[in-house]
Amino acid sequence: MRAFEYQGAGGPEVLVEVDRPKPAAGAGEVLIKVAAFGLNRADVQQRRGVYPPPAGASDIPGLEVSGTIEALGEGTLGFTVGQNVCALLSGGGYAQYVSVPAGHVLEVPENVDVVDAAGFMEVAGTVVSNLFLEANLAPGETVLLHGGAGGIGSMAIQLAVAAGAKVLVTASSAQKIEHCLALGATAGINYREEDFVERVAELTGGAGVDVILDVVGAKYLGQNLRAMAVGGRLVVIGLQGGATGELNLGTLMAKRARVIGTTLRARPLEQKAEIVAAVKSHALPLLAAGALELSIDRRFPFTDTRSAHEYFDSGIHTGKIVVKH
Structure with missing residues (x-):
């Protein structure tokens, strides 16, 4: 699969598109074919070399994605192949595929564009x-x-x-x-x-x-x-x-x-699942009812991820920046 990685610490120029092995869905996980990912300040801090990924997390940046379930791992309940979902990650979002614990995944409401949903989970x-x-x-x-x-x-x-x-x-x-x-x-x-x-x-x-x-x-x-x-x-x-x-x-x-x-990224998987459950009860109903605006400022193509970082660094954006495949 294609992915972006940071080759060194610095500005957007350290972002390089590379080939990486396609992940598989482990037990209790879902494999997501990524439609888009959200760009967050944590990504930028990691790029600058001051916020490394936690132990065991992918070195590929990206803390939230949206997309379609491609495969289900053993024992995974509550989801189906082909379902539109969004997910909270510890890393790995700047890629074509990502494997995520099922407890960190929510279904995208029918009234929400699956690309825009990439800007939901982290915030x-x-x-x-x-x-x-x-x-x-x-x-x-x-x-x-x-x-x-x-x-x-x-x-x-x-x-x-x-x-x-x-x-x-x-x-x-x-x-x-x-x-x-x-x-x-x-x-x-x-x-x-x-x-x-x-x-x-x-x-x-x-x-x-x-x-x-x-x-x-x-x-x-x-x-x-x-x-x-x-x-x-x-x-x-x-x-x-x-x-x-x-x-x-x-x-x-x-x-x-x-x-x-507090921080969110490095929390234990169980705590993250509890937070996702709280998002499901506090925020997802508002999103599904059209009472919550995702405030997407700009959408960049995957091949132009560097420009998305340049735009973030400018400080002029309001709301979220998403990068789509």
Whole structure:
């Protein structure tokens, strides 16, 4: 089969198309003929040499795919050959075929384009696991999403609103804020022009936000704590602004707040299956009902995967980028 691999660390130029052995479906697995894969920041971080695949995972990048089931492994239940599915991976998505544990696979609803479905599983898994399983976001609470216009942010806005929460976002431009508002956010904060802590205070009457989903990390640590309400939960899922920062423990204690750090890719298979099950109950019904927008920004052909990475690196995209066969 054809696949892309990283030959060294660096920019999109390290992506090289190669021949790889076609995988087989092992016990409890499904073999998927890939229609498309979603491009995620984790792919870019792996390309840059700072986020290696976990032990036992494929060195081929790609954490989510959509496609058609080609074969079922021994003991695999609940799926049929020819079924359109999407899947959460630890790696291997930049290829024509991938073998996946059945517990990490969901059927694509009939009303959803199978190519666009490639942009669903990674962001839905990230949002559901962090906003609901980790932070226990409840109806009536307020959540602040950093990077609100990206793939994760676009999904988080919609799922939080559907759960009865109020959503504030930060983004880098008026265009991106407009994108967030169209998806249901109450207000957007341009972090290049405004102090988000001050704006959060204005927008919440000084109370602060109950939950923050943060992709920035160290750079925002102190500001996030100041922006949190009493009993607030900060969930750190990215380190775009560094990995080491200072935290005022006195403020943390006074606010009875919590700081939670998570990753999705390296979790044990059983935990990933639990997250996929939560996606099936929290997000898939909304997708099937047409109440959840996948927010696909652009679709690139497989042979032009480098251009997809160049576009991601530009930082101008809103929502998801998918690469199709």
